[in-house]
Amino acid sequence: MVRRSIHSPEQLRELVIQSAREIIVKEGLSRLSAREIARKIGYSPGTLYNLFDNLDELLLQVQARTLDALDQRLSELQKYSPEADQLSLMAREYGRFCREHPQLWNLITQHDLPPASTIPPWYSERIERLLQRIEVALVPHFPPSQSNSESLKRSARAVWAGLYGITSLSASGKLSGYGDHFNETLVDDFINTYLAGLSAKLKGH
Amino acid sequence: MVRRSIHSPEQLRELVIQSAREIIVKEGLSRLSAREIARKIGYSPGTLYNLFDNLDELLLQVQARTLDALDQRLSELQKYSPEADQLSLMAREYGRFCREHPQLWNLITQHDLPPASTIPPWYSERIERLLQRIEVALVPHFPPSQSNSESLKRSARAVWAGLYGITSLSASGKLSGYGDHFNETLVDDFINTYLAGLSAKLKGH
């Protein structure tokens, strides 16, 4: 079964990425395989290797799409919420997003590149875009003189990592089973306390 | 090659767990397999399935050993450090531990149980023990009336998750490449700010 150019290379790439995404969403990460994707789109496994270096790169593309979707959500929220509340609202939205898309979030937390390969720039850019959104939301909590400082960047990363830790640990049940409600309050509690810490430091100086 | 009872069942179990650990440390998680463990200990693959339900359970045992080692380190530190500094010191120790054992930590962050199976009690107990250490270290930062409260528990989980997020994201390079030094300061910065937040709340009441 040969079919030259039924899809353009870009279309085919996109088809592969979306099929992988669907398999993950519907059947879970553990059911995903290169052969399964090929079956689903009606091509042979070899074809995937014309389009991607390997399965890991393909999976990283799926992750990038997930980060884009999260970024989209946060940007909507950022447009219509008062400056001072942005961070708390973003944190909640982050939590909601992870709970709504557990399989896709699973991929992000569990998949790692093979040893000795590095994160490609197009992936890092996505992370940076999200971090910048947090930085923006943090600005009101910093003195004006530090609105572009190292410590603002550090705070954004600490917040990002904190949310990441809470969501991934509660999703995998490794936070030692309190109810869902308890875990949801963790995000609020964390952000509240962290912000209280920032403003305490601000007053201290 | 049959050899009845050269090892007692418990000895054999331990041998398997330690061999798995060694493969992960020396060759990385990606090289680990049931067959590789069997080769290493000179038994057939089938034997592993007399001792463990499946590979996932075996890997969870390796993780439990890693958590025990971390707990050991934190307990040493807790014995000999002043109450007020415990949390910061523990956080640093946590960071050091993850950097010293990247492969073992990798296992903890990347391995998840197959869908529909739950974390066994002997694993949750380890998590809880570590969380309790953090609770103890947090007590000086809480009002005496709350030394056994829900909010203390929440704080311990927030701190644990925060550290987890920072270490696993920087280990996998997903914190958008600042230097190692930058990432190390993240832990301190996070703890400082969080504790400042706690004491601000304490004064506020």
Added chain:
DNA sequence: ACCTGAACACCGTTCAAGT
């Protein structure tokens, strides 16, 4: 009772051969 090893149903990846 304990262990084997062949068998089953899969993998990721490559690459000569086909159109």
Added chain:
DNA sequence: ACCTGAACACCGTTCAAGT
């Protein structure tokens, strides 16, 4: 140029058969 599909070197897991 694009795609196939067989081939290679692996997997996790089971279970009849051996001692």
